[in-house]
Amino acid sequence: MTLQHVARRVAVVDVNRCVGCQLCMFACSRKKGFGGFSKSAIMVRSVGGFERGFTVIVCRACPDPPCVKVCPTDALRPREGGGVLVDHAECIGCGNCVEACPVRAIFWDDEAQKPNVCVYCGECVQYCPHGVLALEEVSPW
Amino acid sequence: MVVPSKVLYVDLSRRRFWTEDWGDLFEAYLGGASVGIRLLMDECPKGVDPFDPDNPIILVVGPLTGLYPLASKTVAFFKSPLTGNLGESYAGGRSAVSIRLAGYGAIVIRGASRTPIYLAIHGRRVYFRNASGIWGMRSTYTVGRIIRELEPGAGLRTIMRIGVAGEKLVRYANVVTETYRHFGRLGLGAVFGSKKLKAVIVSGRSGIPVRNPKEFRKVYREIYEKAVTTSLMRKYYELGTSMNIMPLNELGALPTRNLRDARFEMGSNLSGEELARKFLGRRVACTHCPVACIHLAALREPYPDEPYFYKTTMIPYDYEPLYALGSMLGIGDVEGWLRLMDEVESLGLDAMSTGVALAWATEAYEGGLIGPEETMGVELSWGRADAYIQAVRLIVRQPNEFYRTLGMGVEKASEVYGGREFALAFGGLEMPGYHTGPLAYVGFMTGGRHSHLDSAGYSYDQKFLGKGLPDPEEAGKLIFREEAWRQVLNSLVVCLFARKIYDAETVSKALKAVGVERSPEELEKLGVSTLRLRHEFKAREGFDPKGLRIPRRILETRSPHGRIDPEYLRKAVETYFREAGTSGGLG
Numbered sequence: 001m002t003l004q005h006v007a008r009r010v011a012v013v014d015v016n017r018c019v020g021c022q023l024c025m026f027a028c029s030r031k032k033g034f035g036g037f038s039k040s041a042i043m044v045r046s047v048g049g050f051e052r053g054f055t056v057i058v059c060r061a062c063p064d065p066p067c068v069k070v071c072p073t074d075a076l077r078p079r080e081g082g083g084v085l086v087d088h089a090e091c092i093g094c095g096n097c098v099e100a101c102p103v104r105a106i107f108w109d110d111e112a113q114k115p116n117v118c119v120y121c122g123e124c125v126q127y128c129p130h131g132v133l134a135l136e137e138v139s140p141w
Numbered sequence: 142m143v144v145p146s147k148v149l150y151v152d153l154s155r156r157r158f159w160t161e162d163w164g165d166l167f168e169a170y171l172g173g174a175s176v177g178i179r180l181l182m183d184e185c186p187k188g189v190d191p192f193d194p195d196n197p198i199i200l201v202v203g204p205l206t207g208l209y210p211l212a213s214k215t216v217a218f219f220k221s222p223l224t225g226n227l228g229e230s231y232a233g234g235r236s237a238v239s240i241r242l243a244g245y246g247a248i249v250i251r252g253a254s255r256t257p258i259y260l261a262i263h264g265r266r267v268y269f270r271n272a273s274g275i276w277g278m279r280s281t282y283t284v285g286r287i288i289r290e291l292e293p294g295a296g297l298r299t300i301m302r303i304g305v306a307g308e309k310l311v312r313y314a315n316v317v318t319e320t321y322r323h324f325g326r327l328g329l330g331a332v333f334g335s336k337k338l339k340a341v342i343v344s345g346r347s348g349i350p351v352r353n354p355k356e357f358r359k360v361y362r363e364i365y366e367k368a369v370t371t372s373l374m375r376k377y378y379e380l381g382t383s384m385n386i387m388p389l390n391e392l393g394a395l396p397t398r399n400l401r402d403a404r405f406e407m408g409s410n411l412s413g414e415e416l417a418r419k420f421l422g423r424r425v426a427c428t429h430c431p432v433a434c435i436h437l438a439a440l441r442e443p444y445p446d447e448p449y450f451y452k453t454t455m456i457p458y459d460y461e462p463l464y465a466l467g468s469m470l471g472i473g474d475v476e477g478w479l480r481l482m483d484e485v486e487s488l489g490l491d492a493m494s495t496g497v498a499l500a501w502a503t504e505a506y507e508g509g510l511i512g513p514e515e516t517m518g519v520e521l522s523w524g525r526a527d528a529y530i531q532a533v534r535l536i537v538r539q540p541n542e543f544y545r546t547l548g549m550g551v552e553k554a555s556e557v558y559g560g561r562e563f564a565l566a567f568g569g570l571e572m573p574g575y576h577t578g579p580l581a582y583v584g585f586m587t588g589g590r591h592s593h594l595d596s597a598g599y600s601y602d603q604k605f606l607g608k609g610l611p612d613p614e615e616a617g618k619l620i621f622r623e624e625a626w627r628q629v630l631n632s633l634v635v636c637l638f639a640r641k642i643y644d645a646e647t648v649s650k651a652l653k654a655v656g657v658e659r660s661p662e663e664l665e666k667l668g669v670s671t672l673r674l675r676h677e678f679k680a681r682e683g684f685d686p687k688g689l690r691i692p693r694r695i696l697e698t699r700s701p702h703g704r705i706d707p708e709y710l711r712k713a714v715e716t717y718f719r720e721a722g723t724s725g726g727l728g
Contacts, residue, residue, distance in 0.1 A: 019424055019425050019426040019433035020425050020426055020428075021426035021427070021428065021429065021430050021431055021433060022238075022296075022428050022429060023210065023365075023429065023431055026207075026210075026429060029348060030354075030357070030358060030361065033350075033351070033354035033357075034348040034349060034350060034351070034354075035207050035208035035348065035349030035350075035351055035357075035655070036207045036208075036238075036241070036242050036346070036347050036348040036349040037242060037297065037346040037347070037348070038346060038347050038348025039348055040346075043296055044296055045295045045296025045297075046295070046296070048286070048289065049282075049285060049286060049289065049320055050319055050320050050321060050425045050435075051320060051321075051423070051437065051455035053423060109348075110346070110347070111347065111348055127365065127431075129369050129431035129433075130431075130433070
């Protein structure tokens with residue numbers, strides 16, 4: 001069996017199952033050794049109040065990422081198969097990528113003055129208690 | 142600093158704010174209930190009127206907040222306008238995590254504003270915002286909706302607000318947060334109102350460094366697994382707390398029609414099973430809670446004036462409101478209950494106190510202690526949800542002396558109009574829904590905040606069924622020990638629904654991973670000292686166990702342990718207060 005590189009992404013498979021607990025956001029920061037949200041690259045917020053349910057925002061690993069195009073130092077590079085790879089050492093913290101993402105899936109770390117970009121590790125998926133998230137292969141239509 | 146220790150002080154009178162670091166205090170006492178009672182001792186002048194600007198509002202989180210699952214609560218300390226003594230109330234929603242990630246271990250609000258305002262706290266930035274345009278707004282839902290639009294921080298914020306009930310100083314007005322969670326019971330909403338404080342919004346998204354990230358992740362995983370894969374929390378994540386209706390009703394422990402009965406013949410209509418089947422529309426969670434115990438009913442109603450025109454309202458349901466606004470008022474029609482509940486929520490009232498007050502009023506009306514003149518023509522009668530909705534509005538509007546008095550609680554109302562023997566309050570607080578036996582009542586009488594959650598006597602009553610009760614001295618000690626341990630959980634501040642997960646060993650391990658060393662024995666000591674301090678505060682403010690009243694009604698209606706013996710209660714209460722270090726029993 002030959003191992004091929006498969007690009008994965010965190011998919012929001014059923015947002016209606018989301019209860020708004022934000023365990024995914026905690027999982028993301030915790031993976032980097034922190035409590036709280038400063039390092040989180042996923043976001044859950046209500047759709048205008050808890051009674052209407054929630055929206056989950058996370059990088060969808062798009063095939064032609066707009067964030068890459070506005071990075072002045074090439075700290076963001078396209079990943080094979082969709083999505084981006086970040087080199088934090090190259091990042092100067094200009095914040096262009098945050099603005100460029102139309103789904104607003106790049107979050108800002110106030111403490112480090114750097115963007116939080118999803119690395120597609122799936123840690124958040126493991127802590128979603130209600131089956132909202134899944135790690136899946138990026139598949140073009 | 143591993144433990145959150147920065148305190149934000151806000152002076153509403155002078156419109157100033159500043160922070161102080163209380164590292165030593167938080168290091169020694171962790172946070173939550175333990176730090177809160179110490180801050181209250183310090184901040185609250187002896188004998189202060191609860192509506193005096195000097196009555197502080199103290200919001201505290203704990204060392205596990207923002208780190209571990211189910212550490213989802215904020216505790217509020219203040220002097221209660223309902224009981225005239227210790228005010229202590231817990232709420233979840235996004236409150237706790239937002240406060241900690243805004244950088245604070247506690248927020249202390251002093252003084253009073255002359256004009257309606259709301260506070261916006263975004264990390265280190267604090268703003269006094271004009272609230273005159275939202276003062277007097279009919280519904281807490283709308284207030285939330287407006288502030289959501291005005292303020293940044295979606296998903297990372299809490300919006301704690303009061304309804305008209307708080308503005309009008311109804312003594313059991315609550316503070317609503319994230320639409321469906323409440324700082325309930327002891328009238329925090331009225332204290333907000335007395336300060337012309339319509340809302341407090343707090344947002345933050347900071348990170349929390351931990352001493353041992355690897356161990357932290359490991360302990361986290363263990364706690365998480367216990368919460369989602371074991372049965373320890375099942376009752377909360379399936380039917381929710383409303384699953385208690387059926388078993389308590391079968392047991393004969395569900396207070397019905399002002400506790401003239403302990404079985405409700407229409408109880409099954411209000412059951413968790415029935416509500417889930419017909420109305421459950423969505424479940425939501427507090428921040429960092431995988432359980433999602435918040436059950437929302439979707440009530441679909443047609444408009445009478447336009448064909449094919451409907452509205453769907455999302456209304457929260459839980460055991461206690463089902464008891465207080467349901468069985469206690471003889472309401473077995475669920476839709477009627479939902480409409481009444483929605484009114485109580487919109488106005489910002491405590492559902493339990495409101496229900497118990499209306500149950501007393503119904504009995505007083507039946508017995509002729511009050512008449513149509515007092516009720517302003519409202520026909521208070523068991524099961525009549527629409528009449529109760531009218532009465533609820535009048536409690537808030539206070540157009541006459543009767544409704545003004547009813548808004549001061551059932552203790553006060555029965556003092557003025559009579560019917561003491563069926564006025565179901567303990568220590569000035571309207572009773573929770575457990576006629577399970579004597580231990581529940583020992584808990585209501587002795588508990589620092591007179592809540593069933595102080596010491597869970599109702600749970601011990603059920604454990605002892607079929608085995609016989611312990612002797613009263615042992616019961617008093619048991620209740621004291623339980624309340625003391627809960628001071629630890631309340632210092633962390635974890636949800637009490639997670640009490641079986643957070644045993645002493647687990648708490649010790651969880652703290653250690655993030656850099657706080659506390660042995661289980663040290664934790665237990667902290668619990669006892671905190672509980673004693675609460676009673677010290679209560680004694681300072683004039684609480685005397687000898688003044689505790691046993692309403693005759695609880696002795697007349699059979700409990701699952703048979704008729705309750707007042708002598709048993711007296712002895713148990715006396716033992717409890719001996720343990721607490723304050724002398725005396727019931728008079």
